[in-house]
Amino acid sequence: MTATLTDRYVAATLRRVPDKRRPDVEREVRAAIGDGIDARVRQGQPAADAEYAALTELGDPARLAAGYAGRATALIGPATYPAYISALRGVCWTVLPVVAAVLVIVYRAHGDNAWVSISRPIGVTLTVAMYLLVCVTVLFALVDRDRDRGAEPAAGAEPWTPDRLPAVAEPRPAGWGDVIGVGVTAAVLIAVLFLQRTVSPVHDSAGSDIPIIRPALWDFWVPYFIAVLVLAVVLGIVNVRLRGWNRGTAVAATVLALVGTVPLAWLFARAKVLNHALAHGKGGALVTSGSWIAWLAILLIVVIDGAVLFGVWRNVRAEEGMPRAS
Numbered sequence: 001m002t003a004t005l006t007d008r009y010v011a012a013t014l015r016r017v018p019d020k021r022r023p024d025v026e027r028e029v030r031a032a033i034g035d036g037i038d039a040r041v042r043q044g045q046p047a048a049d050a051e052y053a054a055l056t057e058l059g060d061p062a063r064l065a066a067g068y069a070g071r072a073t074a075l076i077g078p079a080t081y082p083a084y085i086s087a088l089r090g091v092c093w094t095v096l097p098v099v100a101a102v103l104v105i106v107y108r109a110h111g112d113n114a115w116v117s118i119s120r121p122i123g124v125t126l127t128v129a130m131y132l133l134v135c136v137t138v139l140f141a142l143v144d145r146d147r148d149r150g151a152e153p154a155a156g157a158e159p160w161t162p163d164r165l166p167a168v169a170e171p172r173p174a175g176w177g178d179v180i181g182v183g184v185t186a187a188v189l190i191a192v193l194f195l196q197r198t199v200s201p202v203h204d205s206a207g208s209d210i211p212i213i214r215p216a217l218w219d220f221w222v223p224y225f226i227a228v229l230v231l232a233v234v235l236g237i238v239n240v241r242l243r244g245w246n247r248g249t250a251v252a253a254t255v256l257a258l259v260g261t262v263p264l265a266w267l268f269a270r271a272k273v274l275n276h277a278l279a280h281g282k283g284g285a286l287v288t289s290g291s292w293i294a295w296l297a298i299l300l301i302v303v304i305d306g307a308v309l310f311g312v313w314r315n316v317r318a319e320e321g322m323p324r325a326s
Contacts, residue, residue, distance in 0.1 A: 010033075025068050036053070076141055083178070088181075093307075094308075095185055096125055097300065103120065103121030103124055103125070104118060105274065140180065182232055183236070214273065221267065224263070232256060244315070250315075265302075
């Protein structure tokens with residue numbers, strides 16, 4: 001079935017409205033369009049021309065959606081809010097489990113009992129979560145304000161017409177919200193790598209901080225992993241320019257994920273990631289290849305990597321399976 005202009009207009013409006021409000025907004029928009037069409041048909045105008053005129057009178061669906069939400073009084077408007085929630089959810093599900101798992105491993109390896117190893121990381125993880133919330137919110141608020149300014153029509157610009165409506169089946173293009181999510185995750189991980197060299201939850205007998213990551217990894221592996229993170233951000237920018245995932249970028253993402261996670265899993269399996277000084281000479285799981293710490297870390301890597309790649313290839317299948325407007 002071919003979507004009507006009304007269907008395309010409603011779809012363009014709803015994609016900028018939060019999910020919870022979409023049913024009510026759809027009813028109101030369709031009612032307004034129907035009233036406009038009926039009034040013009042009663043005046044003798046053809047139905048197709050009446051529909052076109054009614055949509056033209058309503059104006060740009062982006063502005064209509066902003067009007068429903070009162071974006072001017074919101075920190076993050078409806079056009080940006082879905083991407084904001086998606087980015088925040090992705091960052092938290094990626095960063096927070098890693099922070100919590102690493103802290104549990106460090107405290108346990110340091111000799112603390114199970115209760116301390118589980119309870120202490122909770123406070124640190126909640127603190128990291130608050131910083132993530134603030135950073136992501138500020139970034140999206142700035143993006144939303146810039147979007148609002150960009151939405152103002154330029155002097156002499158052509159008025160909006162229904163001819164500009166996208167097809168209903170047009171997939172949602174990759175946006176800067178996706179890049180922000182990847183960028184914040186990469187920035188947090190890189191900052192943690194540098195910060196742990198001077199600030200650590202574990203101290204030696206003299207009270208000095210003990211780095212969590214083995215200092216020898218800075219000779220090659222740490223710069224290598226930082227380069228992988230930067231390339232992930234670059235790939236996100238490429239997707240924005242291409243307006244969505246395709247098989248080429250999905251393959252690139254898969255290769256990038258593997259060149260990052262396979263060496264990391266190997267390093268964990270060989271007990272070469274965590275600083276052996278954390279065990280105060282007691283060795284244990286930190287210096288034993290194939291220990292429970294290694295298997296826990298590898299499991300976490302596989303789960304996160306699998307979830308990310310599943311999402312990437314699901315987007316590719318959705319893009320390829322979407323019918324295109326003729």
